[in-house]
Amino acid sequence: MSTRRFTFHRFWAIVLKEFIQMKRDRVTFGMMVGIPLMQLIIFGFAINSDPKHLPAAIRAADQGPFARTLVAALKNSGYFTLVREAATEAEAQRLLQLGEVQFVINIPEDFSRQLLRGERPTVLIEADATDPAAVGPAVSATRALADTVFNHDLSGPLARLRAKEGPVDFRIHAHYNPENITQYNIVPGLMGVVLTMTMVVITALAITRERERGTMENLLATPVRPIEVMLGKILPYIAVGYIQVSLILLAARFIFHVPMVGNLALLYAVSFLFIAANLSVGITFSTLAQNQLQAVQMAFFFFLPSILLSGFMFPFRGMPEWAQTIGSCLPNTHFLRIARGILLKGNGLAEIAPELWPLLLFLAVAMTIGVKRYRQTLD
Amino acid sequence: MSATDYAIDVTGVTKRFGAKTVVNAIDLQVRRGEIYGFLGPNGSGKTTFIRMLCGLLTPDAGSGTCLGYDLRAQQADIKRHVGYMTQRFSYYEDLSIRENLDFIARIYAVPDRAAAVQQSLERLGLQNRSHQLAGQLSGGWKQRLALAACLIHSPQLLLLDEPTAGVDPKARREFWDEIHRLAADGLTVLITTHYMDEAERCHRLAYLAYGNLLTRGTLDEVLTTAKLTTWTVTGPGLRALADLLRGRPGVEQVVAFGNTLHVSGRDVAQLDATIATVRSAQHDWRKIRAGLEDVFISLMDEAKDNFS
Ligand SMILES: Nc1ncnc2c1ncn2[C@@H]1O[C@H](COP(=O)(O)OP(=O)(O)OP(=O)(O)O)[C@@H](O)[C@H]1O
Numbered sequence: 001m002s003t004r005r006f007t008f009h010r011f012w013a014i015v016l017k018e019f020i021q022m023k024r025d026r027v028t029f030g031m032m033v034g035i036p037l038m039q040l041i042i043f044g045f046a047i048n049s050d051p052k053h054l055p056a057a058i059r060a061a062d063q064g065p066f067a068r069t070l071v072a073a074l075k076n077s078g079y080f081t082l083v084r085e086a087a088t089e090a091e092a093q094r095l096l097q098l099g100e101v102q103f104v105i106n107i108p109e110d111f112s113r114q115l116l117r118g119e120r121p122t123v124l125i126e127a128d129a130t131d132p133a134a135v136g137p138a139v140s141a142t143r144a145l146a147d148t149v150f151n152h153d154l155s156g157p158l159a160r161l162r163a164k165e166g167p168v169d170f171r172i173h174a175h176y177n178p179e180n181i182t183q184y185n186i187v188p189g190l191m192g193v194v195l196t197m198t199m200v201v202i203t204a205l206a207i208t209r210e211r212e213r214g215t216m217e218n219l220l221a222t223p224v225r226p227i228e229v230m231l232g233k234i235l236p237y238i239a240v241g242y243i244q245v246s247l248i249l250l251a252a253r254f255i256f257h258v259p260m261v262g263n264l265a266l267l268y269a270v271s272f273l274f275i276a277a278n279l280s281v282g283i284t285f286s287t288l289a290q291n292q293l294q295a296v297q298m299a300f301f302f303f304l305p306s307i308l309l310s311g312f313m314f315p316f317r318g319m320p321e322w323a324q325t326i327g328s329c330l331p332n333t334h335f336l337r338i339a340r341g342i343l344l345k346g347n348g349l350a351e352i353a354p355e356l357w358p359l360l361l362f363l364a365v366a367m368t369i370g371v372k373r374y375r376q377t378l379d
Numbered sequence: 380m381s382a383t384d385y386a387i388d389v390t391g392v393t394k395r396f397g398a399k400t401v402v403n404a405i406d407l408q409v410r411r412g413e414i415y416g417f418l419g420p421n422g423s424g425k426t427t428f429i430r431m432l433c434g435l436l437t438p439d440a441g442s443g444t445c446l447g448y449d450l451r452a453q454q455a456d457i458k459r460h461v462g463y464m465t466q467r468f469s470y471y472e473d474l475s476i477r478e479n480l481d482f483i484a485r486i487y488a489v490p491d492r493a494a495a496v497q498q499s500l501e502r503l504g505l506q507n508r509s510h511q512l513a514g515q516l517s518g519g520w521k522q523r524l525a526l527a528a529c530l531i532h533s534p535q536l537l538l539l540d541e542p543t544a545g546v547d548p549k550a551r552r553e554f555w556d557e558i559h560r561l562a563a564d565g566l567t568v569l570i571t572t573h574y575m576d577e578a579e580r581c582h583r584l585a586y587l588a589y590g591n592l593l594t595r596g597t598l599d600e601v602l603t604t605a606k607l608t609t610w611t612v613t614g615p616g617l618r619a620l621a622d623l624l625r626g627r628p629g630v631e632q633v634v635a636f637g638n639t640l641h642v643s644g645r646d647v648a649q650l651d652a653t654i655a656t657v658r659s660a661q662h663d664w665r666k667i668r669a670g671l672e673d674v675f676i677s678l679m680d681e682a683k684d685n686f687s
């Protein structure tokens with residue numbers, strides 16, 4: 001029997017113990033199932049990522065029939081509710097600034113004339129992009145509209161004006177450069193968020209709890225090695241992580257009807273890395289924290305950037321440079337891209353490879369720090 | 380006696396926490412199969428010393444062996460052969476008795492684990508409670524569980540840190556009977572306690588105060604080397620007599636035991652002289668051999684003058 005090297009029986013003893021303790025701690029176990037459900041409800045239902053009937057103002061310098069057709073079509077798209085008419089540019093700006101309208105639609109003076117000449121008049125849509133998620137769907141709907149809006153009006157001899165790119169040029173003016181967030185985007189992203197939150201918090205408590213309850217002294221007096229304790233504590237929660245992944249995927253498929261074009265087995269395989277990475281972070285925190293409260297605080301300290309800077313809440317490319325740098329260091333950022341890539345775009349291993357190695361690197365670093373920080377003595 | 384006959388053989392073991400020296404250059408030799416009592420007031424460094432023996436703390440100075448393994452270099456080997464019962468209950472309260480034992484048995488890779496767990500449950504009379512959660516046990520049962528758990532891997536050395544604190548007299552006696560049985564089978568036991576009757580059941584004793592080892596040896600040796608003289612007095616007005624004696628030359632301790640007063644001091648001549656001045660036919664005065672408690676209190680008072 002070796003004491004210096006990793007041995008399976010000691011590792012397995014820890015695994016079994018953790019499972020029993022998990023079973024006994026009903027509240028925590030309930031949380032592990034309850035949190036994904038709650039987040040699904042909040043992010044899936046409460047936060048509407050395809051918002052419609054957004055207030056819009058119109059500044060029409062041209063009141064001709066073509067302009068009226070355009071306005072009617074925008075209304076019918078369901079994305080805009082025309083609440084105001086702005087007479088001047090300044091008034092339009094003020095409405096946006098006050099948040100009274102989400103959009104201002106500017107129809108230029110010689111709209112009809114340009115259209116008839118085939119000059120593709122420019123319709124400027126100014127958007128309050130504070131919440132890019134609110135703007136994106138309306139903007140894409142408008143773009144789609146451009147091709148067909150005048151099909152009825154431009155018939156017969158005017159049909160030639162239905163140019164390939166559309167007779168009207170819609171220009172969007174927004175402060176952001178929003179990625180197109182849809183509900184399909186959020187549900188896969190939720191997987192990363194839920195896993196980050198529960199996995200880190202729960203394991204952050206793993207070692208501090210032993211220390212607080214005094215059981216650490218006993219554990220340290222046995223021949224068990226740090227790596228055996230770490231892995232033994234991580235493994236049971238990997239199982240829990242997979243339950244969460246499955247819950248979310250089921251909800252995505254049957255409640256939110258997210259299309260799943262990619263290989264689910266690949267997603268499950270990659271989830272292993274991601275879950276393990278988060279667990280290692282939790283374990284590392286629990287070797288640093290003095291008590292359980294501190295451990296939870298550290299976990300939230302990690303959770304916040306993971307949710308805010310990973311591209312889950314805000315479009316990643318729309319964030320400032322520094323935020324993107326921080327985001328790139330977080331496993332959630334890479335996992336989100338992988339999950340969305342596999343589910344929505346049908347990405348394979350080759351496509352997700354650039355996101356895989358940062359995950360691996362993160363896992364290795366977190367695990368090393370955790371094992372190094374795990375003290376084998378009480379001093 | 381060769382070195383390997385010692386289960387514990389350390390010299391100069393020292394531990395400091397910050398500027399405070401908690402264990403100060405302690406030498407200790409414990410023979411195999413011996414029950415060694417470790418006594419001392421609260422905060423004297425008993426727990427700290429034991430933690431160094433089983434590799435939980437690294438000594439700042441000193442060296443030695445535990446079961447023949449080097450205290451610094453072979454901590455892993457020491458851990459495999461030592462059973463350590465912590466002062467505070469440190470098994471999993473949310474695991475049942477059986478699950479706790481099973482966990483420890485797995486950690487030590489005990490051969491034929493199921494049988495070992497069953498046997499240890501039976502020996503300690505825990506088999507009817509084996510499915511009870513450890514957290515729901517009373518203090519006495521927790522102590523039995525802890526003893527069972529630290530014996531499950533058949534250690535050669537037991538380090539017991541105040542195992543009987545808060546345990547009733549009958550359970551304590553049974554516990555000590557068990558300890559003596561184990562020692563008879565060749566197990567070495569180092570045990571800390573605050574109870575004098577338990578100290579008297581040890582083969583050898585060591586007394587620690589302020590991190591310093593003040594005395595050690597068999598009960599007789601400790602009592603003899605202390606050179607403490609004790610008088611007992613019975614009769615009326617003992618309170619007044621006690622007040623009269625305190626602080627007088629040669630009188631170091633005046634302690635009431637029920638209807639008896641114990642008056643002790645190290646300087647026999649001075650003590651006897653003082654007593655002669657207060658002695659009367661009213662009281663019955665007898666010179667007795669000083670008890671262990673008197674000796675320890677005397678040692679502690681002396682240490683207070685020397686070390687603090
Ligand atoms: N980790 C630590 N850091 C700082 N001081 C410590 C630490 N552990 C113990 N001490 C101090 O060392 C001294 C000795 O403590 P120790 O627990 O060894 O005493 P003890 O003899 O076991 O006492 P008791 O009979 O109350 O159990 C105490 O003053 C204690 O405050």
Ligand SMILES: [Mg+2]
Nearest residue numbers: 425426466540
């Ligand atoms: Mg102690």
